[in-house]
Amino acid sequence: MKFVDETVIRVEAGNGGNGSVSFRREKYIPFGGPDGGDGGDGGSVILVASNNLNTLVDFRYNPTHRAEHGKKGSGANCTGRKGDDKLIRVPTGTLVFDAETDELLGDLTEPEQTLLVAQGGWHGIGNARFKSSTNRAPMKATPGTPGEHRLLRLELKLIADVGLLGMPNAGKSSLIRKVSSARPKVADYPFTTLHPNLGVVRVDEERSFVMADVPGLIEGAAEGAGLGIQFLKHLARTRLLLHLIDVMPYEGEESPVEVARKIVAELEKRGEGLAEKPRWLVLNKVDRLPEEETDQHCAEIVAALEWDGPVFRISALRGDGVRELTYGIMNFLEQEAARHAAEE
Structure with missing residues (x-):
């Protein structure tokens, strides 16, 4: 539909x-x-x-x-x-x-x-x-x-617990396919996601959360460039943003650090409190790195971004690190729900 x-x-x-x-x-x-x-x-x-x-x-x-x-x-x-x-x-x-x-x-x-x-x-x-x-x-x-x-x-504005954020081809659709029954299109060219997708991520029989995948952002999205700005509003209701970064872009593409900074800039331009939402850094496609270089390469990205929040390293395609990520999300959401209940 x-x-x-x-x-x-x-x-x-x-x-x-x-x-x-x-x-x-x-x-x-x-x-x-x-x-x-x-x-x-x-x-x-x-x-x-x-x-x-x-x-x-x-x-x-x-x-x-x-x-x-x-x-x-x-x-x-x-x-x-x-x-x-x-x-x-x-x-x-x-x-x-x-x-x-x-x-x-x-x-x-x-x-x-x-x-x-x-x-x-x-x-x-x-x-x-x-x-x-x-x-x-x-x-x-x-x-x-x-x-x-x-x-x-x-x-x-779709209601989801977790929103996926990133440039086209960062691996957002692959991740939601891996952790839920949602089946967005996945291909090796940008803009395969043309509309938001929702997936229910079931951690166990009684614990689950909803994840939203929206079209990828590009520079200038806040002024209307690309597709992502049309659907960025759907992330406004989420409780947590996962910022996916391709740690090993193809030759000629921008570095992961430059890409991440552009995404943050678009969030700040958009407003609606998106830049202030809890956001985790998810370094995707680590399977494309030589095993002996993975730790150093990821550490350099985190240091260049001066990132002090949660960091996860995953391969959405193979499933490496995905289980730890989903359990971490579930625990965070439960803690947030308990905190809000206590405040009320």
Whole structure:
């Protein structure tokens, strides 16, 4: 399925049903009086977060969503039926904006979380409600009010525990393929990843986390170059970033240190707190280094970056060091969850 993470839709709540003007007319009851019932309320439009969706592509082909109108009241004090609400399922992690004012209406971050985006119209009042001691036969009823109409901009930010960060061909797709059942395209040329991929990494039967792989960044991404900037926002919700670096680039390519610095610069330009997120350095493709040179080569990269955080050396292709990395991530996430729970 094609990945779409931003779209505009129109939502229309139902109008309220009109009140009724009616009089009771039955044999042997000469003064039946007014018995016009109220109308029914119009249905509202409600967004519902769902973990079963991971793209907004369906809204490209179905951009208008309408709730049902309320029914008109009738005689014998019968109230019109309320219009059915329109429930629209969207992926968990969807931000909802008013497309005309750019106002943030809500952020659906939990499964089955709901957001009312268009209120249904209120019912009209029937003439039975206007009966009084001085007006025994009112001919008055009120119409229902219109439901709200809105243009909404939906923006999806995938929710994952861990985000993979790096240049094209750093090995992000290979890593997520190795540790999860996700199957992004892998090849020996850049930009094989054209849209985000999510994979569930299961450490054991009861412990797992979600990893996100986004298209690789290139220099100038914050100004719109390449593909990565379109999807960099998906890393904003992650709790940990893994910065993958190819320790042995091909001849003519930039050094690992230069590449790493450019990635950090793009994070700082993008903002959204990405540069301040916990970030681990993952030196990938160590299988391409001679065994006797691996320690020295990796140490030189770490020293040149003046890196003082966690460092992992892996081969995503062969699986070297991957187990240690996944267990380290799981422990970090559990410690963070415990810390947040204690603070709350």
